[in-house]
Amino acid sequence: MRVVRNVRLWFAPEAVRAEGSTPDYRFSLANERTFLAWLRTALALIGGGFAVDQFLPDLPRPWRAGLALALLAAGVVCALRAVDHWVRCERAMRRGEDLPASRFPAVLSLVIAVVAVTMVVVVLAGWAG
């Protein structure tokens, strides 16, 4: 799998720097900021998981745990994918290739939309019941 191959690069600065030429440092910094933005997204999702667990005490336990775990899993995937994407962008810039395309933003939006709709339905059902 591509991700598994890239994991080696996560820990190896010399492997990333071995190929291609160093790009303009401003591009590297922009890539770093994008990485940090994704990391913040992951942290926000994890905070959302904590919040669902803590601040919806009236919710039945299976629902609460399910929603919280869905948010936490999204946070984990988001954080790991942030490193992966950062490494691949860095390498593509060094090699002078196109930046990697990704369908992750679309998938993440769909997951968040599903969680949000579920939350609305669950809260409304809680009021009605």
Place this chain on the structure above:
Amino acid sequence: MSGAHGPGAGGTAGRDESADGTAGRDDGADGTGGKGVGPPRDPGLQPERTRLAWRRTALSGTVAAVLGARTALHDGTTPAGLTVCALCCSCWLGLMLLARARTRRLGSSAVPPALAPRAATAAALCTVALAVCAAALVV
């Protein structure tokens, strides 16, 4: 939760700010040249913006860690709760140290070196560890 997302920089999707602010002037186009005093200052303030992005990330990490500590100690100070609380605090500390080291590095020279993959991985792993703590608390 997403209060730390500033509108100015670092939206959550894509390379939204790849080269803006840098297109206006080529290096050396200013009259001073700056040969003797190092490279001219970047008008796009990229190192400063990156530093602020680290600050925002550290702030987001603080919020998540505080929520985690709150959850861990919610049912009294049990040994398990204290352990998870300590883990959350160490994740937070890890993020803080990484952010501090990187912000210092960014401020130390006009042309800062690229982020080391190990630092990026460490930051992501701190985040993942926080999520694992949260999952342990929820289940």
